[in-house]
Amino acid sequence: MKKVVALVLVLVGGGFYATPYIAVHNMQQAAQARDSAALNQYIDYPAVKESLKLSMNSEMNKVLLKNKTDSGMNAFATMFASAFVNPMIDIIVTPENMAMMLQANTPKAIDTDDKSTPNQADKAVDNDVISHKSYQDFNHFVVTLAKADHPNSAFTFTFERNGLINWKLKGLAIPSMVK
Numbered sequence: 001m002k003k004v005v006a007l008v009l010v011l012v013g014g015g016f017y018a019t020p021y022i023a024v025h026n027m028q029q030a031a032q033a034r035d036s037a038a039l040n041q042y043i044d045y046p047a048v049k050e051s052l053k054l055s056m057n058s059e060m061n062k063v064l065l066k067n068k069t070d071s072g073m074n075a076f077a078t079m080f081a082s083a084f085v086n087p088m089i090d091i092i093v094t095p096e097n098m099a100m101m102l103q104a105n106t107p108k109a110i111d112t113d114d115k116s117t118p119n120q121a122d123k124a125v126d127n128d129v130i131s132h133k134s135y136q137d138f139n140h141f142v143v144t145l146a147k148a149d150h151p152n153s154a155f156t157f158t159f160e161r162n163g164l165i166n167w168k169l170k171g172l173a174i175p176s177m178v179k
Contacts, residue, residue, distance in 0.1 A: 016164075016165065019165045019166075019167060020133075020135070020141035020159055020161075020167045021133060023042060023159065023166070023167040024133060024141075024143055024157075024159070024167075026038070026042070027039060027042045027102055027169070028102050028103070030042075030099075031098070031099035031100075031102040031103055032099075032103065034096075034099060036095035036096070036099075039095055039098060039099060039102075040095055042167070042168060042169055043095075043098060043168065043169045044160075044168045044169060044170050045093060047160075047168075047170040047171065048093055048098075048169060048170065048171065048172050049089050049090075049093050051158070051170065051171035051172055051173070052089050052092065052093060052172050052173070052174065053085055053086065053089055055172070055173045055174065056085050056088070056089070056174075057082055057085055059176060060081045060082065060085070088109070088110075091109045092107060092109050092110055092174070093172075097109065098169075101145075101155045101157075101172070101174070102145070102155075102157075103129065103145075104129045104130075104131075104145040104146055104147050104154075104155060105147075106153075106174075106175070110174060128147060128148045128149070129145055129146070129147060129148065130145070130146045130147070130148055130151055130154075131143065131144065131145050131146075132144040136158070138161070139160055139161040140158060140159065140160055140161075141158075141159040141160075141161075141167060142156060142157070142158050142159070143156070143157040143159070144156050144157075145157070146175075150175075152175075153175035153176070154175060155172070155173070155174060155175065156171075156172070156173040157169055157171070157172055158170055158171030158172070158173075
């Protein structure tokens with residue numbers, strides 16, 4: 001009897017541990033099938049937009065304030081650039097673009113060196129994607145996806161526990177747009 005109870009506990013614990021992996025797999029399947037309705041169930045769009053806004057503002061600040069001058073023009077440029085972040089995020093965070101990013105493809109809205117034709121993006125194979133999945137803590141799970149030929153240009157997705165076994169995408173960091 002003790003063996004049965006132990007086995008049940010191991011199975012339940014293993015299933016509980018696997019819940020974010022299953023959620024990510026289901027999201028990627030929905031993305032490949034271009035099923036926006038299924039994909040939307042896993043995404044908290046307002047939270048993703050807020051995290052992306054913070055990420056993009058931070059990146060812009062790094063770039064614009066890298067070469068500090070006494071004139072204050074870089075600070076002005078930083079404030080001016082921040083005004084463009086919200087509209088850009090509204091363009092980036094759509095079901096179609098989220099599906100592309102879940103396959104480590106850069107959406108055209110943010111692709112700075114798009115040399116491919118639309119058909120080449122559709123022919124992308126899963127085996128050319130490097131992925132790293134891990135728990136950040138009990139309630140957060142992080143997935144990093146990058147193309148094998150551009151391993152330093154990774155998308156980082158942060159999932160948060162939603163209830164006991166469900167997970168929602170709450171955070172997104174896109175690859176640096178500055179080369």
